[in-house]
Amino acid sequence: MKEKNPGTEENKGSSRRTFFKQSSAIAALALTPVSIVKASEKGLDEKIASAFEKMPLRVEINSKAYSLEVEPRVTLLDLLREQLHLTGTKKGCDHGQCGACTVHVDGRRVNSCLTLAVTTEGKKVITIEGLAKGEELHPVQQAFIQFDGFQCGYCTPGQIMSAVCCIREGHANDPDQVREFMSGNICRCGAYSNIVDAVMHAKKGGQQI
Amino acid sequence: MNPFDYKRVTTLKDAISAVKPAASVFLAGGTNLIDLMKRGVTAPETLVDINNLPYNKIEKTATGIRIGAMVHNSDASEHPLVTENFPLLSLALKSGASPQLRNMATTGGNMNQRTRCGYFYDTTMPCNKRSPGSGCSAIGGYTRMHAIFGTSEQCIAVHPSDMCVGLAALDATVTISNGKSEKKILFTDYHRLPGTDPSKDNILQKGELITAVDIPFNKLAKNAYYLKIRDRASYAFALVSVAAALDIQNGLIQSARLAMGGVAHKPWRLFEAENMLQGKRPTNDNFLSAANLAMTGAKSFGANQFKLKLAPNAILEALHLAAGKSAS
Numbered sequence: 001m002k003e004k005n006p007g008t009e010e011n012k013g014s015s016r017r018t019f020f021k022q023s024s025a026i027a028a029l030a031l032t033p034v035s036i037v038k039a040s041e042k043g044l045d046e047k048i049a050s051a052f053e054k055m056p057l058r059v060e061i062n063s064k065a066y067s068l069e070v071e072p073r074v075t076l077l078d079l080l081r082e083q084l085h086l087t088g089t090k091k092g093c094d095h096g097q098c099g100a101c102t103v104h105v106d107g108r109r110v111n112s113c114l115t116l117a118v119t120t121e122g123k124k125v126i127t128i129e130g131l132a133k134g135e136e137l138h139p140v141q142q143a144f145i146q147f148d149g150f151q152c153g154y155c156t157p158g159q160i161m162s163a164v165c166c167i168r169e170g171h172a173n174d175p176d177q178v179r180e181f182m183s184g185n186i187c188r189c190g191a192y193s194n195i196v197d198a199v200m201h202a203k204k205g206g207q208q209i
Numbered sequence: 210m211n212p213f214d215y216k217r218v219t220t221l222k223d224a225i226s227a228v229k230p231a232a233s234v235f236l237a238g239g240t241n242l243i244d245l246m247k248r249g250v251t252a253p254e255t256l257v258d259i260n261n262l263p264y265n266k267i268e269k270t271a272t273g274i275r276i277g278a279m280v281h282n283s284d285a286s287e288h289p290l291v292t293e294n295f296p297l298l299s300l301a302l303k304s305g306a307s308p309q310l311r312n313m314a315t316t317g318g319n320m321n322q323r324t325r326c327g328y329f330y331d332t333t334m335p336c337n338k339r340s341p342g343s344g345c346s347a348i349g350g351y352t353r354m355h356a357i358f359g360t361s362e363q364c365i366a367v368h369p370s371d372m373c374v375g376l377a378a379l380d381a382t383v384t385i386s387n388g389k390s391e392k393k394i395l396f397t398d399y400h401r402l403p404g405t406d407p408s409k410d411n412i413l414q415k416g417e418l419i420t421a422v423d424i425p426f427n428k429l430a431k432n433a434y435y436l437k438i439r440d441r442a443s444y445a446f447a448l449v450s451v452a453a454a455l456d457i458q459n460g461l462i463q464s465a466r467l468a469m470g471g472v473a474h475k476p477w478r479l480f481e482a483e484n485m486l487q488g489k490r491p492t493n494d495n496f497l498s499a500a501n502l503a504m505t506g507a508k509s510f511g512a513n514q515f516k517l518k519l520a521p522n523a524i525l526e527a528l529h530l531a532a533g534k535s536a537s
């Protein structure tokens with residue numbers, strides 16, 4: 001085939017739409033998502049192409065402006081980890097059930113696994129990588145170390161991002177309240193009691209959270 | 210997840226016209242829709258992102274408060290108009306999901322979330338709700354989370370929302386727009402029973418958008434409680450929940466509001482028990498009679514048999530907790 005590889009630099013100008021128009025529907029069939037199969041059965045090449053169309057996305061992540069191209073079905077979690085290699089944010093369940101993927105979007109804690117990346121257009125995202133000031137750890141990070149708020153550490157980035165908001169929201173006034181308002185973060189190692197201590201300590205420390 | 214087109218809309222008109230095609234759906238917080246799409250339970254071709262629609266305020270009206278469809282569950286749960294006038298709703302909202310999910314979830318999305326019946330989620334199993342006519346795997350299957358009221362031979366699933374139980378108890382109304390005109394319906398009439406068509410959870414038609422929920426002012430704020438019984442202390446769906454609110458004056462119940470979650474295909478309002486309590490004293494005996502009356506017609510399906518005992522006990526407890534908060 002003389003066609004240029006659609007993934008390479010030289011081909012950047014032409015869109016994926018062109019690629020799908022050039023290639024046969026058979027190639028697309030191998031990818032088999034329902035709507036694609038349906039579209040190709042109906043001979044709707046245009047539809048096949050648009051299903052894979054990437055959208056422009058302008059978003060600020062950890063105080064850095066990004067101009068990206070993403071497929072609508074890419075979650076914020078997958079964008080961070082797979083495309084931007086910000087692997088601090090963890091994938092636990094991928095279904096909103098564990099909190100490992102917690103990040104801040106415009107200052108609010110959310111589950112990045114259920115957030116479509118395209119919905120963060122024009123927003124400010126903070127991940128665990130963006131919490132420390134240079135070499136100086138964030139007070140909540142410091143508290144997790146001081147109080148052993150983890151064992152394996154897999155849930156920890158999510159716990160810390162969640163804890164920062166828990167304190168900022170005013171939901172860290174006593175251990176019971178911390179337990180309730182940190183309940184969206186599951187820890188398989190069961191480091192809960194130390195996590196509560198760390199959050200209470202960070203809150204009482206009086207530092208800017 | 211299947212590939213799809215994504216459209217961002219900022220006006221009601223655009224939202225309605227974008228959602229008209231058969232395989233187009235609204236995207237609000239995405240906490241239910243994206244989950245279902247990842248599991249292949251649903252595969253829309255177009256998502257219409259309604260997060261930028263202007264229905265994002267909580268306002269005081271002449272007769273009550275109005276909560277916009279796009280208001281996040283966390284914001285509603287902490288808003289002074291809600292916490293001061295309708296503490297029951299605030300408690301119900303805070304008992305749902307997790308702080309992160311409540312930051313994403315919206316009023317309209319919460320109302321339209323689908324059941325958590327495990328067979329509905331498992332695309333390898335028959336389910337009349339997901340795939341009409343295929344059968345109901347829950348009947349004769351594992352039913353611990355399933356309904357005891359208003360079931361049909363086609364479906365015994367429950368509506369999983371906590372917020373909706375609070376709104377049903379508080380006589381809320383729903384405003385629905387088709388882009389040209391608006392209609393208002395009672396919250397208790399919004400969700401439906403499964404009957405012969407479990408695929409429909411509620412009365413919303415294609416091309417309609419929920420814009421707001423209104424709650425009329427009442428005298429129930431002093432004695433209100435939302436009791437949620439679940440498998441762990443937080444971040445779990447209700448096995449049974451009870452919204453209870455009482456207007457107690459001079460030692461007598463002037464009016465009562467009671468609704469249950471986790472027991473039916475819709476928030477289950479207990480009108481007869483409410484009427485029974487009216488004019489009575491808030492005593493254990495009266496609460497017990499109300500709880501027993503509320504259980505009329507309950508039917509279990511194997512593993513959910515415990516709900517027949519748990520539900521009346523939860524009603525009794527919720528009534529005591531509501532009454533106990535009395536300032537008098």
Ligand SMILES: Cc1cc2nc3c(=O)[nH]c(=O)nc-3n(C[C@H](O)[C@H](O)[C@H](O)COP(=O)(O)OP(=O)(O)OC[C@H]3O[C@@H](n4cnc5c(N)ncnc54)[C@H](O)[C@@H]3O)c2cc1C
Pocket residue numbers: 095096097234235236237238239240241242243244278279304305306307310313314315316317318319320321322369370371372413417418419420444445446447
């Ligand atoms: C792990 C987990 C635990 C949970 N626990 C609980 C719990 O304990 N209690 C509880 O109550 N809930 C719980 N939830 C469910 C959660 O509350 C819902 O997912 C959420 O409320 C849905 O709101 P959303 O805005 O994210 O809706 P979306 O997922 O965006 O949408 C849901 C549906 O509503 C439709 N829709 C949205 N807005 C409108 C509108 N304005 N008009 C018409 N249609 C609309 C959408 O098209 C879609 O079909 C839990 C969810 C998860 C993932």
Ligand code: SF4
Pocket residue numbers: 324326327328329335336337338339344345346347348363364365366407
């Ligand atoms: S109870 Fe309803 S949702 Fe569950 S399998 Fe049966 S039909 Fe499907």
Ligand code: FES
Pocket residue numbers: 090091092093094095096097098099100101102111112113114
């Ligand atoms: S990975 Fe997002 S909640 Fe588990």
Ligand code: FES
Pocket residue numbers: 149150151152153154155156186187188189190191
């Ligand atoms: S430290 Fe291992 S999961 Fe929390």
